[in-house]
Every structure is written in C-alpha cells, then in structure tokens.
Amino acid sequence: MNIHEYQAKQLLAQYGVTIQQGGVAATADEARTIAEKLFAGGSKNAVVKSQIHAGGRGKGMFKSGFKGGVKLSASASEIGAFAQSMLGQVLVTKQTGPDGKLVSRVLVEAAPKILKEFYLAVLLDRAISRPVMMVSAEGGMDIEEVAAKTPEKIMREVIDPALGMMPYQARKLAVALGLRGDLIAQAAKLLVGVYKTWWECDATMVEINPLCLIELPDGKQSLIAVDAKIGLDDNALYRHKEIQEMRDLAEESPLEIEASKFNLNYIKLDGSIACLVNGAGLAMATMDIIQHFGGSPANFLDVGGGASKDQVCAAFKIIFSDPSVKAIFVNIFGGIMDCNVIATGIVAAVKETGLKLPLVVRLEGNNVVAGKQTLVESGLTIISGDSMADAAQKVVKSVAR
Ligand code: ADP
Ligand code: MG
Numbered sequence: 001m002n003i004h005e006y007q008a009k010q011l012l013a014q015y016g017v018t019i020q021q022g023g024v025a026a027t028a029d030e031a032r033t034i035a036e037k038l039f040a041g042g043s044k045n046a047v048v049k050s051q052i053h054a055g056g057r058g059k060g061m062f063k064s065g066f067k068g069g070v071k072l073s074a075s076a077s078e079i080g081a082f083a084q085s086m087l088g089q090v091l092v093t094k095q096t097g098p099d100g101k102l103v104s105r106v107l108v109e110a111a112p113k114i115l116k117e118f119y120l121a122v123l124l125d126r127a128i129s130r131p132v133m134m135v136s137a138e139g140g141m142d143i144e145e146v147a148a149k150t151p152e153k154i155m156r157e158v159i160d161p162a163l164g165m166m167p168y169q170a171r172k173l174a175v176a177l178g179l180r181g182d183l184i185a186q187a188a189k190l191l192v193g194v195y196k197t198w199w200e201c202d203a204t205m206v207e208i209n210p211l212c213l214i215e216l217p218d219g220k221q222s223l224i225a226v227d228a229k230i231g232l233d234d235n236a237l238y239r240h241k242e243i244q245e246m247r248d249l250a251e252e253s254p255l256e257i258e259a260s261k262f263n264l265n266y267i268k269l270d271g272s273i274a275c276l277v278n279g280a281g282l283a284m285a286t287m288d289i290i291q292h293f294g295g296s297p298a299n300f301l302d303v304g305g306g307a308s309k310d311q312v313c314a315a316f317k318i319i320f321s322d323p324s325v326k327a328i329f330v331n332i333f334g335g336i337m338d339c340n341v342i343a344t345g346i347v348a349a350v351k352e353t354g355l356k357l358p359l360v361v362r363l364e365g366n367n368v369v370a371g372k373q374t375l376v377e378s379g380l381t382i383i384s385g386d387s388m389a390d391a392a393q394k395v396v397k398s399v400a401r
Pocket of ligand 1: 059109
C-alpha cells in the first residue's frame with residue numbers, strides 16, 4: 001500500500017524526523033487559512049503541494065493547462081488561488097502515466113530558504129537480504145538518472161536488521177554528504193529516525209527526495225524532509241491499525257478494490273490474457289508459461305485454496321471488466337480446492353455475463369471428473385487443455401488469431 005506525502009510525514013515525525021509546519025486542505029479556503037497562520041507565525045514563504053500517489057509533481061502539468069503540482073508563494077491569497085487551480089483537477093506527471101491523477105487534497109507548508117537538496121532512501125536489498133540506506137548529494141532530481149550516469153554519487157550503508165542502524169553508520173553518511181560541524185549529529189539523528197520509520201512501520205521503502213539543508217530566520221542551518229514517500233508491506237498491515245486508516249481508495253485501481261472485497265489476490269497487468277488460478281505459486285508459473293509461449297498476462301489472480309462459487313464468480317466478473325482482456329485462462333490444480341466448485345462458478349459467471357471471449361480451462365486434482373462434467377453439460381464453448389503447457393499454447397493461439 002502507498003500513502004500520501006502528508007501521511008508519510010506524520011509517520012516520520014513520530015520517529016523524530018524534522019518536517020515543516022503546515023496542514024492538509026480539501027478546499028482553497030482551508031489552504032488560504034493554513035497559509036495565513038504560517039505567515040502570522042513568521043514564515044516568509046509557503047508552498048502548496050498536490051497530494052497524489054505519484055512523484056514528479058513539481059514538473060507536472062494539469063490537464064486544465066495549469067503548470068506545476070508544487071507551487072511557492074509569499075501571499076496567502078495566492079496560495080489559496082493555487083490550491084483552487086489544483087483541487088478537483090487531474091495532474092499528469094512522469095510517474096502517473098498519461099491518464100494522470102485527480103487531486104483531492106493539497107498540503108500547505110512553510111517554505112524556508114533551501115541551501116542544498118539531498119536524496120535519501122531506505123530499501124530492502126533482496127540480493128543480500130539486508131536493509132540498505134542510500135544517500136546522494138544529487139538530491140531533488142531524478143535518482144534513476146544519477147544511478148545510471150554517475151553511480152559513484154550514491155552512497156550505501158548496509159544495515160544489520162538485528163542491530164538496527166548504528167549511529168556511526170548515520171554519521172558516516174552525513175559526512176559523505178558533505179555535512180560538517182553540528183549538522184553531522186543532526187543528520188545522524190534524522191537518518192536513524194528514517195530507518196526506524198522504515199523498520200517499525202513495516203515499510204518496503206521510505207524515500208526522502210529532497211532532504212534539505214535550510215537556513216533558519218536566525219541564520220542557523222538545519223535539515224528537514226521536504227518530500228516523503230512511503231510504501232508499506234500489505235502483508236504486515238494488520239499490525240498497524242493507524243496506517244490501515246491512511247488507505248486512500250481513490251488512488252487504487254477500481255478492479256483491485258473490488259477484488260479485495262472478495263478476498264481475492266488480484267493485480268492488474270497490461271497484457272491481454274486473463275488468468276484465474278489457485279495458489280500464488282501456480283499463478284506466477286501460469287504468467288511465466290503464457291510469456292514463454294509468446295502471450296502476455298492481463299492480471300495476476302490467486303483465488304486461494306478454498307474459494308467458494310461466489311468468489312469464483314466475482315473473480316470472473318472482475319477479469320472480464322478489464323477491456324484489454326482478449327482471452328481467459330483458468331488453471332486450477334485442486335489440492336484442497338474442489339474442481340467442481342470452480343467449474344460451477346465458471347458456468348454461473350459465463351451465463352450471467354454472456355462472455356464471448358475464448359475460455360481455456362485446465363482442471364486437475366480433487367473432484368476433477370465432476371468438474372469436467374459440469375463444464376461439458378453447461379453447453380458453453382470451452383476449450384479444454386490436457387496439461388498446463390497445452391492449455392497455455394491454446395490460449396496464446398486464441399489471442400493471436
Ligand atoms: P515531487 O517530487 O513530486 O516533484 P517535491 O515535494 O519533491 O515533489 O517538490 C518538488 C520541488 O519543489 C522540490 O525539489 C523543491 O525544490 C521544491 N519544494 C518543495 N517543497 C518545498 C518547500 N517547502 N520549500 C521550498 N521548496 C520546496
Ligand atoms: Mg520529490
């Protein structure tokens with residue numbers, strides 16, 4: 001699950017990471033009021049930021065023609081006007097794809113004078129099975145480009161999960177970023193806080209781009225997280241009630257939301273062959289074999305080991321409602337799963353929706369004879385596969401035609 005920048009900052013602040021003062025607004029009036037308070041409190045500038053689950057907002061463009069999803073101003077009424085231009089509008093950035101994302105909320109924050117922008121992220125390095133903190137003095141820009149062109153400008157520190165991030169590791173990174181004096185201790189505290197957020201929230205990634213060195217009104221320097229992105233491990237969400245409440249359904253694919261209502265493990269992909277499979281391992285193998293024979297999967301769908309007829313029926317409706325689907329591949333190996341339950345669900349769903357697409361079914365295992373009979377007796381046009389490879393070839397062929 002992903003969360004918005006303002007929510008990510010709330011979590012980071014709980015672990016001692018410094019963020020700017022501000023608030024979230026759903027209307028232009030609210031945005032202006034927040035800005036007025038910031039100015040009354042001594043801020044010289046404020047920033048208004050579109051809240052969507054995608055980066056690249058600063059350089060983004062609204063479909064309305066309004067330029068920039070992040071805007072700075074020294075006037076509260078202008079902050080209100082910017083919010084007016086963003087709210088209810090669709091923002092297109094490098095990361096949203098051409099459809100863009102609807103902005104329903106903006107974050108209004110104090111905008112101090114930025115002296116330098118850094119990059120900071122915590123991720124899991126799967127190759128070494130360890131968390132890694134990455135930093136770069138090339139912040140605020142495309143980190144993928146830095147990684148491709150000048151990888152030596154990214155510093156990494158591997159963290160022992162049993163020990164957590166050690167203060168010396170954080171100081172080492174701070175020095176590598178070119179920080180000196182008091183700022184080293186300040187950065188170290190912030191870096192350890194970012195790591196703790198990643199660890200304790202069961203995050204898959206925490207990215208702060210940019211982490212900024214700012215000048216305070218008294219001339220002193222300080223570090224703050226100016227942007228924040230957090231991805232969370234769905235499998236651990238049950239441990240975090242507070243984070244579960246941050247879920248924003250408007251940011252998720254409607255088909256995935258529908259699937260989650262029926263406890264189905266569904267992920268939309270961009271191919272043309274829909275798959276309905278029991279078990280995540282078999283679902284992955286099914287996607288591989290479709291690719292192997294030259295096709296491309298339209299989704300990952302694991303109906304689980306003990307799916308009911310209703311769940312199968314719901315799963316079918318979800319996969320048909322994806323307009324890019326050109327054929328359906330049902331691949332069931334019934335260990336616990338009763339093949340006849342699947343067959344009954346398929347027949348019910350096909351009759352209900354009047355499916356016209358090629359449907360290839362491979363059933364094997366528990367109660368397979370009854371399952372196959374249900375399909376035959378239904379009178380529906382179903383292509384049956386003798387083996388997984390045979391069925392995969394048949395479904396790929398049906399799309400190629
Ligand atoms: P995104 O990564 O989606 O474009 P950011 O939050 O990183 O959004 O903002 C883009 C840029 O806007 C930042 O790199 C920074 O230069 C500027 N910016 C964002 N927030 C502030 C702020 N509070 N004060 C000054 N500049 C800011
Ligand atoms: Mg950013």
